[in-house]
Amino acid sequence: MRKLITFLCLLLCISGCSNIPTAQREHFAMDTLVTFKVSGPNAEAAIDAAIAEIDRLDALFSVGNPNSALSLLNAGADCTISDDTAALIDAAMDLCVATNRAFDCQLQPLIEAWGWYGDSPAIPTEEAIRDALQRKGYDMGGIAKGYAAGRVAALLQLRGIDSALVDLGGNIRALGCKPDGSDWVIGIDDPMGKSAYLGTVAVRDCAVVTSGINQRFFEQDGQRWHHILDPKTGWPAKNGLVQVSIVCADDTLADGLSTALFVMGAEEAISFWRSGVYDFAFILVTDEGSILVSEGLNFACNLPYEVIPQ
Ligand code: ADP
Ligand code: MG
Secondary structure (H helix, E strand, O other): OHHHHHHHHHHHHHHHHHOOOEEEEEEEEOOEEEEEEEEOOOHHHHHHHHHHHHHHHHHHHOOOOOOOHHHHHHOOOOOOOOHHHHHHHHHHHHHHHHOOOOOOOOEHHHHHHOOOOOOOOOOOOHHHHHHHHHOOEOOOOOOHHHHHHHHHHHHHHHOOOOEEEEEEOOEEEEEEOOOOOOOEEEEEEOOOOOOOEEEEEEEOOEEEEEEEOOOOEEEEOOEEEEOOEOOOOOOEOOOOEEEEEEEEOOHHHHHHHHHHHHHHOHHHHHHHHHHOOOOOEEEEEEOOOOEEEEOOOOEEOOOOOEEEOO
């Protein structure tokens, strides 16, 4: 009898799990491929709403759109600033101060000088770099996807979804856990390109964001030039790191920090983490192939790696 009850319970559990409606979709926005995996009531409608929200924020934050508030501010024109734009500028300015300007949301002239808004980026002249460093203009490319991921997570939760994985091109948001109750297991890119993933990190209810030399780059003079710029030199950051992944409960912060720590380099990034200004975990990969992982992260990897104590 007890065996029969156990069997029935198991059957109920399996059918219960498979009854959770799961929807998956892909959508192109914010200059990247966005993928959704959403489980819960009305999952398809929840994805529709999430896509509408991402498209709304994309138009709001785009400096390619001459009518966006950021473009108008950059042009010195009068404009009304929405709550989202104000919240994003606030978060970016806080990060700029906290990271001693490793993260700088006013690099628009410099990013333009490198040609990143067009189809053919190229090395600017030293004079063009000097000139661009003297001017200021908002570009939220280093933080906007994280902000959008956070808004999407909040929207899905409001709709009763408590299990989802949303990926905005390297900005991953794990909502809750997998429908079977286990952690989400997120692959961390291999910046050396030897395999698809360097390792995995098991998480629930947080963001996992990766920035690195392979996200966006062009080749010129036999070298690779990537899109994360050092605000102090005007050149692509070259401080010994090839990739930074951040795990953090706050999506906006995770995105901004992945860019900031990349600019800082390993030594400064580790002291910044130890200073405790923000609560986050990291996986750093150096140009020599070393993998540095902050203590306490549920990281799995077949290669040797160093755990960095608090
Ligand atoms: P991705 O956009 O590939 O996810 P990041 O989050 O690291 O990568 O953001 C890089 C983008 O941020 C660049 O394309 C540019 O728009 C902007 N950016 C570049 N350097 C900096 C910097 N030092 N601080 C803030 N934003 C930056
Ligand atoms: Mg970023």
